[in-house]
Amino acid sequence: MKIFNSYTNKLEEFKSIHKGVVNMYVCGPTVYNYIHIGNARPVIFFDTVRRYLEHREYKVNFVSNFTDVDDKIITKALELEVTEKEVTDKFIAAFLKDVERVNSSTDYTKPRVTNYMDHIINYIVILVKKGYAYVVEGDVYFRVTNVENYGGLSNRNIDDLISGSRVEVNDKKENPLDFTLWKKTDVGIKFDSPWGKGRPGWHTECVAMIDDIFGEKIDIHGGGSGLMFPHHENEIAQSMVLNNHTLAKYWMHNGLLNIGGSKMSKSEGEVVLVKDLTVDANAFRLFTLSTHYRSPITYTDEALDVYVKEWEKISRIYSALFLKLDLEDSLVGNSKINPDLLATYKELLTAMDNDFNTANAITALQNLTKISNQMIRNKTENSVLLSALKLFENFFEILGLKLKKQPLSIDDKNTYKLWLKARTDKDFAKADIYRDTLQEKGII
Template sequence: MIQIYNTLTREKEKFVPLEAGKVKMYVCGPTVYNYIHIGNGRSTIAFDTIRRYFEYRGYEVNYVSNFTDVDDKIIRAAEELKITAKEVADRFIEAFQEDTGALNIKPATSNPRVVEYMADILTFIEVLIEKGYAYESQGDVYYRTRKFPSYGKLSGQSVDELEIGASQRTGEEQDLKEDPLDFALWKSSKANEISWDSPWGSGRPGWHIECSVMATKLLGDTIDIHGGGQDLEFPHHENEIAQSEAKTGKTFANYWMHNGFVTVGETDEKMSKSLGNFVTVHELVKQVDPQVLRFFMATTHYRRPIRYSETTMKEAAVNLQKLKTAFENLSFRKETAEESLADDKQLLEELTLLEDRFTIEMDDDFNTANGITVVYELAKWMNQYSERKMVSMLVIEAAIEKLLQWLNVFGIILLSEELLDEEVDQLISERNQARKDRDFARSDEIRDLLKDKGIILEDTPQGTRWRRSE
């Protein structure tokens, strides 16, 4: 039984889908004006891992994640780069797909773009105006926050508390509002800005309205899970609830999930573009193994903050290598394995017990930190089994299948080493013959030569095996 920590109730709740065996899941995607930093990448990895676990447990997941391709930041980037806003969005959507592909993020079921849903946005706003939840003011349209009685229920803030902060804001936009707490659904355009025609004049949508429109359009008035980073809890997700539930009269999302921040430095400062302390995924995957970055992010519980540093990345690389080694050790024993052995049943039962433990840990709000501990135990089990004099193909394949399934939940794919090229293959054969002939000088010479080519040899009781140096 999967349990989810619901931000809305601040409690873990049993997951009961709207439709048996299916999950409707919406995760806020990036504003495409620049490369994503690893804080953005953390959210993408966290919810991809959650999606993968649902699928591991047999659910069919309809996973929607948007691209915000209409925004003030995109307009500014277009001016700086001297290209159109669409060209900016297209460029960084392509970069996002390239970078997340390197991190083995599964493609979303749908990646809607705001510009594709402009007619739906206008209709959505018109309904809110008709119901008295929104009003036009000199070409802008604002949402009447106080009219929604449960505003603040997601973030745990009261309207009175919010009013104190809002009353201190000044500016032209505040003068257009009936109430400082009201937020924009539609913003009138300035000269030469990208804009669309509307009943209230030329303009473009506010930030919050887009996700409400695309989520309900693609997944229905009520969805199972809405996810995103902690920084979106207020005001973005709070506003999504207000405008969606005001329009439909239904619960917008049954479960709200938010991932923790990525922090840097000794002070654990949140990583963000506004603070200028960010590292882009685009650059990082050129410097480090993308699988290590994925492993580093995916094996920390999604709600906990992650401290990014060279040290933590190195630790992740070491731990991932241990799993690869266990895989390689047991894979190598296939060459000498018996079809089956007398103690197979007992060993397969041990694997089943490990599987039960993995499921228990991961069912508890997707606790990947505890889940990976079970994977390490499986790796230890595999190493011990690979050292036995006699091994069973049945047990080997069962253990390897389990390891690969579990690592797939974390987005990690282990592949057997590629075939050696003809020259190296010939050298290994020559060395094996030299050892038979007790020509140890030549054997050592070939070992050193292969080492220079990045091939490490290991002589085992079952024969000579090799691996590539790190």
């Protein structure tokens, strides 16, 4: 299995630090608003990564944080005249609902910044003590120039960054690139610290959480490519000072989702919220996974419609297989795989093994769909159809697609048989009535 490591910019053979276990961390949301479908991309993608690793029989320890201390949260709380906690509780609940809405697992460890304040402050104290951070009037800044290889992840060098014309002007900083570890605040929620009341900067929480939860370098650190600089760069810098390692063995970054020619962003432009999605979650998932995760995706209604149809096609054949086997009491029993079916499974593994090439995995699923349609048409024996059905379930499990069928009741089976009989007897009036009944129940 190969993973493209953003840290080395290379496709590398994946080898977990501990045999059979993968420790992974994905940067989670700042909870001050509903998430949009661009935010859903890393949710879906890293959920798929997890599913595949589990399919490959790794025990995956999946952690993703909630940033529940932030200026935007404070602003929102003031605006709504509620406490910060009320804001974050509301949007954490909303986030988890959206995660479920896109068929992703919510069964993971979810640390919050407010529960990590002691750890964070403790880290900042150490950074100051070691000379990598400095205190100015109640603020604490990280001294970027002291870290060797700063910019290694995003392939930037300090000189290029400084020459950039958009670097923020802040007289308190020794260097414009230095980032805030602790910020003295007057407005909103604040916490006690050795430097006075304030709140932590954004970049320390992930390091503190990873260190506390895993206690060592982890296997995979994921997030959107927008986080690579400066967030992940800053995480690495702090981790190097604190623990002398780069925090994660493999860094993975997903590309952004664009709409109307530019990226979807909460602060500007057009946004589609996950909670407002009207299409089937499976279709949305297929859409998201149909482009390689490192490439940008452009959202359009038309593109999404293609996958609505695609999912209908896939669910139709799955249902047809299930129905046929059910009617012939062949849902349990021996299954027999044939070379064509086996080839699609191998295609799936090959695709996913190659840096989670979900686009090709979906192609494999489409091939399975076509083959299954051919087999039903060719009256292939049930044991083979059963293995096709089971293979679909493997695909669904890995890609996070949800489709559950229940065996028919005796009555429904009878109706189905009556329909077939009426057709054989060319009693089409009666046949149409049975067909309507079956269609109403969603059986055919």
